[in-house]
Amino acid sequence: MDLVEKFVTQVTEKDDVILLGAESIEQFEKLRNNAGSFCVLERKESEVQSLQKRGLKSFLVRSIDESLEFFISEIDELKLQNMFVIVNPTSSDVDLEFYQKIETLLTGRSSYSFELHLTLLGQRKIQDLKKANQLLHLNQGLAIVDRNQFSISEKHLYSILDEISG
């Protein structure tokens, strides 16, 4: 079982998945069947239209603020309990500022459990967050799944990749 599959099997209908950016949609589209809800936030209008044509729930966001507004409305209106946020970290529009804002936004809402799941390519971003001490309440060294659930050899493997990307 590869790590995408491992992650997919962990997601249940109690979980809501929000994919930031459509770049990694190929890998994560499988989640549509497992998750309670699945949607994509995307900055390119053409991408949004294409996703919608394929029957994927997707929203056009033009800025960090718009993305945040989306989160606020989802949290308040849909009462999301367990939210997975998947980012494609090579995407330039997902930056540290966004992480910080979304973290601040969600930290204050104790009734919501929040897990930020970064794809492997997000290791560099994780390093940035670590340096900025922004990973205080998030699970340490996140990859596609919570590292606490990794096997020992997976932990070694991801530590090597952390170093290389950092």
Next chain:
Amino acid sequence: MKILVVSLLRIGDLILHQEIIRSIRREHPTGRISCLINDTVVAACDLIPEVDEWIIFDRKDLQKKMNQRQRWIFLPVLCIENLIHELKSRQFDQVVNLTHSVISGHFCALLKSVNTEVRGLCLDSDGKMIQDLSSVQRTQAMSYFNHQWSVEKMPLLHYTEILSLVSGYSLDHLAPTLERGKKSSVISFQILTSDERKHFDLEKWFDLIFFLKQKMPSFEMQILCSLEEANQMEKNIDTISQRKLGSAFQGLKVTACSLFESIELIQQSAVFISHDTSLLHLAARTATPIVQISLGASHIYKTSSISAGTVVLTARRSCFPCAHQGSCHLPKFECHEDIRPEDLLSAIQFQLEKNQHELLSSLSMVQIVDGLWWLQNKSQRNFSIKQALYFSLGGQLQSGQFSKGVSFESRNSESFNATIG
């Protein structure tokens, strides 16, 4: 016996690691030695005949894969998994980690098994060092390496010595391995470095060459550089010679060469002058007298040339040497002011005229520190190894005795007097 040496650093480090690799070969003359290296050091493989097989870790390619948008996101994981699988399939009896980095520590952990002993750094899955319970000395050495050596400004042991202790492979034969070439009238320089903090100013280099031309007109001057550096070097010479010295540079040779070719050129030189670079460590394998310039992060006690009789010119600032990683905290590299072309000229004259190599062959290292000669003979080096291990046991440095015939008296770790007898 199948042994894997993990050497995931740069060319200069690999060349220093060769001393340990040689020792492994001496101990296991019929064993098979494989070596895991970064893709960036492949050029140095031909220099190390003791290794039977080179295994390349293509770190750059992996980094590229991790940062390309269109790639399958788990490709890097798969690459590492494949490499580990390949290494495990060779069923090594022993892994000797000479790298002392987080990456190498995790690599070694993945290779460690009931049948594969790991010497050197090995980390658990939380990144903590795994103690080597099979050898008290190696454990003590690792503890010293990890907690003290890396932060000490004046450590007791050279990088190669500490690696020897950590790996359990001794350094009994540090003599030059290559014969001196025929008596030469060429002075060779290696004047470019990849780290600007270590870089002796180009204009000063050319001032030195100008002085040498005046004082020693019978000597030819030769600048050694890599093929990639050759064009830049030619331009530098043109610019500087037009600006200040004109004809003084006529006949100055720029020789672009591979690492392998450079050995012969150094061997045939009357003296070799270099920064702390891979060529410096390569030159230490020859019997050619060396003058080393130690600036910025170049650490005189940790990574100087191991060649007996090397003259090391160093900066005097309190901030010297600076941390290996990072940048200079000052607006300009003030330590570069500490060494003048005239100082280098004196050091070169010393190496050429006194022909001290024979005389100092019993000495481990010679350095000029703050204008003073500082000598350490082999007895003291052996002594300092004992002292380092004593530190690692948590001992306080007081007057005492380590073993029969060796006593010491000291106030602090930076100055001690050893009495051998």
